Amino acid sequence: EPFALLTEEKIIIKHFVERIIDLAQEIQPDIIHAHTPYRVGAPALIAARKLGIPFVYEMRGAWEETAVANGRWKSGGLAHRRFKRKETEVLRAADAVVCIGNSLKENAVSRGINKDKITVVPNGASEETMLNPIQDEQIAAHRKKLHSMDGKSTVGYIGSIQALEGLEYLVDALAILKEKGELHRLLIVSASDKTELIDYIETKGLSSQAMVIGPIDRDKISNYYSMIDIFCVPRPRIRVAELVTPLKPMESMMAGCATVVSDLPALKELVSDGDTGRIFEAENSLHLSQIINELSEDNEKREELGVNAKEWIQENRLWPSIVKRYIPIYESLKKP
Secondary structure: HHHHHHHHHHHHHHHHHHHHHHHHHHOOOOOEEOOHHHHHHHHHHHHHHOOOOOEEEOOOHHHHHHHHHHOOOOOHHHHHHHHHHHHHHHHOOEEEEEEHHHHHHHHHHHOOHHHHHHHOOOOOOHHHHHHHOOOOOOHHHHHHHHHHHOOOOOOEOOOOHEEEEEEEEHHHHHHHHHHOOOOEEEEEEEEOOOHHHHHHHHHOOOOOHHHEEEOOOOHHHHHOOOOOOOOOOOEOOOHHHHHHHOOHHHHHHOOOOOEEEOHHHHHHHOOOEOOEEEOOOOOOOHHHHHHHHHHOOOHHHHHHHHHHHHHHHHHHHEHHHHHHHHHHHHHHHOOO
């Protein structure tokens, strides 16, 4: 079976190369820019070399580490090592490398990639996502149900539900607070399968304080951020979470939510503790519970964190300014 998969991969890459070349001959690009994984990058690199034009490779994630986090591969196993080697080959061959964060840049340098050819162009946020919130009966019903629950504040998360998100630590933190007589509402919005999370919430005795819903249309999402007092990104200390900066906290910061993240390098690139959000020790639900309780009792601090976070995103992470960072990279590679 592994040999069959390798053969299939070679065939796919061959067809991908042919399609890229056909398209390039039609639109005549100056540069080919591809992003991870190598199954996209390798054919783009081959095509660029055949066409005699520069190639930019963008490291937007660590697919091999995501596969480990999701339980598909074993860290250091054959598939994991092969995938990482293939990624490194494309990174080394690229004329320029873009990473979406400093943690990924450091990872690329540790693989032997020349740091001088790496530029960090982070993910961005869109102001439009948070403008002109749509109101409808579904949103009104969700808001009414949420506010009918007992709780000092609404703690929330909007995004995918998978092992690397560490949502069990958030549930555990709220369970700790409930044992102390401190009730908080929990709002989870996701398009993912929610069965396991709902079961876990029930085992912790939090069903009457929790609302797990989704999927929600993108143009309605700002309404759900506005229902959240404290937004949590409780990613655990696993390799992919340490390397890759997610979009979730940027959107919550743009929405003006008080945002709490775990102390992973990729997340600390976004949040300054006590200024643009709060940081807790990863996998430490007790510490997270303490921060949630502190913020729930200090409306002024929550508001200050939300305002500072929004200002920081507006100054540093809006897409119109982010995309301009590609221009010097392209200009340096463009042939006269």
